[in-house]
Amino acid sequence: MTLPSIDTVVTFPSGALEGTATILHIENLDGGKRAVLLDSTPCHPVDLAWPDQPADAAELRTESGTTSVLDCVVGATDGQSLHIGADVPVRKGAEGWAFVAAHIVDGSLPLVEGQAITISVNGEFRAALSAGHTGCHLASLALNAEVAGLWKKDVPLDSAGNPNFDAQAIDRSLITENGSLDEYRLGKSLRRKGFDTEALLGKLAETQEGINRTLATWVAAGSRVHVEAPAPDLSARRLWVADLPDGTVSIPCGGTHLSSLSELSSINVALTATVDGGTPVVRMTTRCVVVQ
Template structure:
């Protein structure tokens, strides 16, 4: 069976929730029918940083038969073998490899190479995840700003120029519908980098209130959110950009986003701390207060 030689063209960065494409490859793996297209509107989960899950979507063939897309993952091929998700052995953009969106359909789904198909994404679910992803970025920037005075050494800074606590302490990040959950580890390595944990832990409610005040100031602007793309391929660089009161911020990101901060309806966070494994973990739960739609 033929395998693609170029990256999948993806239309979800521009907000598309439907697309037309041609089936390039069909195979079976782990009880699913794996379908690769030349173009897709489906956002896949990336095993390298699986913060945002896959879209919910349906694939319809030219004869009107529809198949549920049960999952979608980033895949890669060297022209001989196809690797899915966590099994991809190389970094995205590696020369000689094509990176693609693998649509996982029910086993035996009647889809053939060369078929013309239509993709329809669940727009409401996409919108909810997009709002959650935008809220996650804003909350991480507000957290970094709130903790800017908690460092004794110079460290990596974020897109707004503040010490990047989020990047240096993050353990997991999960985008949810209209929100996100981020878990940070305050251990020895972070202290060695110059972070003073008591600045945060001594008065967690005060830090939470400070972050929420920053978020209220930012979201009140209703600023437009832009996804700036270097190209239309799956591995082309994409950046999330927004104009905040202190200036423009731009963050590399492959996910989907709200079109403006107004769509979040306001953003609030809740901070909780827990002892364990020789370190304290702090969880930041982020929600969109009154999201559009």
């Protein structure tokens, strides 16, 4: 059967865990694995450009049985061939390309194109990643606010109106279960942009305390959180939105999130400094505690 000409419809941004879909295409991969493309899915795939949130754990179910989704990655097709993950040669949203969630499965369950299928996402793992991702965004905004006074030049602001240290310095971000790990490089280019790296390194403990005070206030307010999607297709530009006590904030985001901060009893960060090839690196480890 031909490859899809439009994006996979995704339902994970609104928190969906279950879905029924039609198999549009099955591609055989190395090692007896297959990539299954569906018309719609609740399963969150790993992003191409910014792979911060891991794939959901999920199962595909037909009348003849169930198979585990071994991985779920973003793929792209120009109608001629399917490229998966790191092999995708274009940026998400590129003209003439359809972006798809590729559900990677083994060969144990017979599947055919055109068949109806049920997708079930593991809710516990999803909830833990959603908590971690929401915590990650809030911690980055609290960090931006805390170091706002260390800029000597103008840089683009975050949605709360603070210089966006996170966007300028982030090197790596990994969402984990109920937490995240963010690495910021305090190199020459950041200094050239006017950031006082020495000052931050000199008051890490104080900065950490300030961030944690801010996060405690936000969690206590139990603010509403949601993901805004202009369209249901995978490559639509989605926005994480939180109605914090001082105003509504947002960050472009392809991941999944909590629906309210009342689901958490705390968010805490720890800041540590290391050096990588002569460049100072600040690590922010964020931990969320979920209300039982």
